[in-house]
Amino acid sequence: MTAANITVLGAGVVGLTTALVLSKHKNLKITIVSKHMPGDYDIEYASPWAGANYFPVGKPGTILQKFERATWPELDRICSEVPEAGIHYQETVIYGRKKDADSATGQWFKELIKEDAWFKDVVPNFRVLPKSSLPPDCHTGTSFTSVCINTAIYLPWLLGQCVKNGVVVKRGIVSHVAEAASLHHSGRAADLVINCTGLGAGKLGGVMDPTVYPARGQIVLVRNEPGIMATVSGTDDGDDEATYVMQRAVGGGTILGGCLQHHSWESQPDPNLAQRIMQRSITLCPSLAPKASQVSELSIIRHGVGLRPMRKDGPRVEKDKVSMTDGKGVHAVHCYGHGGYGYQASWGSAWEVERLVGEVLGEMGREKAKL
Ligand SMILES: Cc1cc2nc3c(=O)[nH]c(=O)nc-3n(C[C@H](O)[C@H](O)[C@H](O)COP(=O)(O)OP(=O)(O)OC[C@H]3O[C@@H](n4cnc5c(N)ncnc54)[C@H](O)[C@@H]3O)c2cc1C
Numbered sequence: 198m199t200a201a202n203i204t205v206l207g208a209g210v211v212g213l214t215t216a217l218v219l220s221k222h223k224n225l226k227i228t229i230v231s232k233h234m235p236g237d238y239d240i241e242y243a244s245p246w247a248g249a250n251y252f253p254v255g256k257p258g259t260i261l262q263k264f265e266r267a268t269w270p271e272l273d274r275i276c277s278e279v280p281e282a283g284i285h286y287q288e289t290v291i292y293g294r295k296k297d298a299d300s301a302t303g304q305w306f307k308e309l310i311k312e313d314a315w316f317k318d319v320v321p322n323f324r325v326l327p328k329s330s331l332p333p334d335c336h337t338g339t340s341f342t343s344v345c346i347n348t349a350i351y352l353p354w355l356l357g358q359c360v361k362n363g364v365v366v367k368r369g370i371v372s373h374v375a376e377a378a379s380l381h382h383s384g385r386a387a388d389l390v391i392n393c394t395g396l397g398a399g400k401l402g403g404v405m406d407p408t409v410y411p412a413r414g415q416i417v418l419v420r421n422e423p424g425i426m427a428t429v430s431g432t433d434d435g436d437d438e439a440t441y442v443m444q445r446a447v448g449g450g451t452i453l454g455g456c457l458q459h460h461s462w463e464s465q466p467d468p469n470l471a472q473r474i475m476q477r478s479i480t481l482c483p484s485l486a487p488k489a490s491q492v493s494e495l496s497i498i499r500h501g502v503g504l505r506p507m508r509k510d511g512p513r514v515e516k517d518k519v520s521m522t523d524g525k526g527v528h529a530v531h532c533y534g535h536g537g538y539g540y541q542a543s544w545g546s547a548w549e550v551e552r553l554v555g556e557v558l559g560e561m562g563r564e565k566a567k568l
Contacts, residue, residue: 246503283350
């Protein structure tokens, strides 16, 4: 039987991880088609702007929680066995404040700050911090070992692994899922399109998901070292502002964040917010500015803004047959809407796509048995 042709649309962390998982099946011929690629910095491309770390936020029973749980062992394995992928372990401290319970950031971190968090047996060294050790306005504190990913290293690494497995990579902007099928490198239309377009799924023909929207995140990247990876559930500066600090692996600098501004498309950094982020980060991690605890001690690499590709009901990972005007249909597996959790859910999500691809090819009478 002939091999199946697959186009993966999108080259963010979700598209690249999915393509890598699928590329291990030698009977699949895979083309990645994407407007943006690792190395680009653009407001339409969320992945380079992420911290990125593993801070689970999925509610128990959701597919997000399932993906986050499934992803940790692979991030752990890559971290310990593949140093060139740009991931390192970080001792982590999470603080929660009661007054953030109803704020945008408090809701976001609801599961993360729990002292009996569902992931306490997933990550190593989880422990509850003594109340006497918490900052004055905090009510909960936990500590565990997590990872921080240098996205500038990790995304090209993922791409390189795909290429090593025979994946063909093309730049392209498509307006419809069917167009992605026609760009397969074989010259024949792909049997299946994997739609990993993030926020783009809101505008893509054949999808046009109205429940996709941005949650703006602003960061400052600095050279200073924080000592630990840390976050607080909220701030007194606004309901949609939070504080998090993480040092990226292999010289990637330290990310200071941030905010979660639902429905904001603003691509430019707000200088006032940047000042607040830097000052709060120093309060949280005094090692950043040991001399006088002042923002002037920070050595800034760049300011940044990224848009998290949110979806009202969480990530959409499901099969579909996209109808076209000529009455024909294109088989698709959607994989978008990974909000602020695209890295920490990436492997679990990709393995679910792999399972669905097996189902779709089986339904088409293709090579299900080999998947
Ligand atoms: C400030 C910030 C901090 C974050 N921190 C973390 C973190 O610590 N941990 C974590 O897990 N997550 C974090 N995230 C979230 C994470 O970055 C996203 O969930 C993830 O990047 C989404 O990946 P994606 O591949 O779905 O989307 P994207 O990276 O946006 O990729 C979408 C791809 O689709 C392509 N595309 C879209 N439409 C088309 C089209 N019509 N034609 C061709 N190509 C198209 C784009 O060019 C792009 O390549 C953070 C995000 C931000 C903004």
